[in-house]
Amino acid sequence: MRYVAEGIHLLLKVLVIIGAVLAVLPLLFLLSGAFMGETELDQLLFSGADGGAGYAAWHMIPLYPTFQNIVELLFDTPEYYVLFWNSVKIVGVVIAGQLVFAVPAAWGLSRSGSRWAKLIFGLYMFCMILPFQVTMLSQYIVLNRLNMINTHWAIILPLMFSTFPIFIMYSAFEQVPDSVVEAARLDGAGRFRIFIYMAVPIAKRGIIAAVILGFLEYWNVVEQPVVFLKDKYLWPLSVYLPNVTEGCAGRAFTFALFSCVPPLIVFYVGRGILAEGISIGSAED
Secondary structure (H helix, E strand, C coil), rough: CCCHHHHHHHHHHHHHHHHHHHHHHHHHHHHHHHCHHHHHHHHHHHHHHHHHHCCCCCCCCCCCCCCHHHHHHHHHHHHHHHHHHHHHHHHHHHHHHHHHHHHHHHHHHHHHCCCHHHHHHHHHHHHHHCCHHHHHHHHHHHHHCCCCCCCCHHHHHHHHHCCCCHHHHHHHHCCCCCCHHHHHHHCCHHHHHHHHHHHHHHHHHHHHHHHHHHHHHHHCHHHHHHHHHHCHCCHHHHHHHCCCCCCCCCHHHHHHHHHHHHHHHHHHHHHHHHHHHHHHHHHHC
C-alpha cells in the first residue's frame, strides 16, 4: 500500500507540473511574440496557412528580437490609452460600489438569525450560479429602459450589485465572535460603531480577498461589454484586440501582453491575503 500511495503522489506531482506548464505557455507565447518583428511573425503565422499545410509554426526565442511593437503600442497607438482608462474606470467604480453596498449587506445577512435573512442569502447564492447568458435579455431590457445601453453604466451597475463578493464577505463576517459584539453593546456601542470599528477590521482579509477576486474578474470581463456597448471607443481592454492579420500580429501580441500586467501585479501582491481570505469560511470558530 505504501508503494501505491507513493505512486499516486508522484503521479499527482507530474500532473500538477504538466498543468503548470500548460498554464504558463500562453503567456510565454505572448512574451516571445511581442519581441518578434512583423516579417518573422508573418512567416510563422501565415506562410504555413497559405503554403498548403494549414498549420502555423512557432518558436519561443525570437530570431531577430525587436522593441518595435512595444514602441508602436506605447507611442503610436492612442486607442490603447483610451481602452486602458475605460478598464480602470469600470473596475474602479465597480469595486468602490461593492465596498459601499456589498460590505453592509454581507454584515447584515451574517448577523441576522431570521428566516427572511437566510431566504435572501439563499436567493443571492442562486443568482450567483446563474450564467450571464440566462439574465442577459432581462438585463438588456432593464438597462435599455434606463437609457444606459452604450454607456459604461450598463457594465458598472449590474456588476456593482454582484452576489459573489457578498458570498465571500458573508463567510468573513461569520467569523466575528458573538461575545465581542455583545461586549461592545454592553459598553454602549451602537450598530454602526460595531460594524465600522469591530466587524470590518476583523473581516478585513475576507473583504480584501473579495476586492482582489473582483479586480481579476472585472478586468477580464468580456460578455457584458460586447452585448451592452456598441461603440468600440467605450470598450475595455479585455474585448479589444487588433485583428491578427499580416502586418499587425506583433501589435496584437503586445497589446494582449500589456493587458495581462495589471492583474498579474494585483494577484502577486495580494496572493497571501487572497489565500487566507477565500479559506476563512472553512475556519472553525
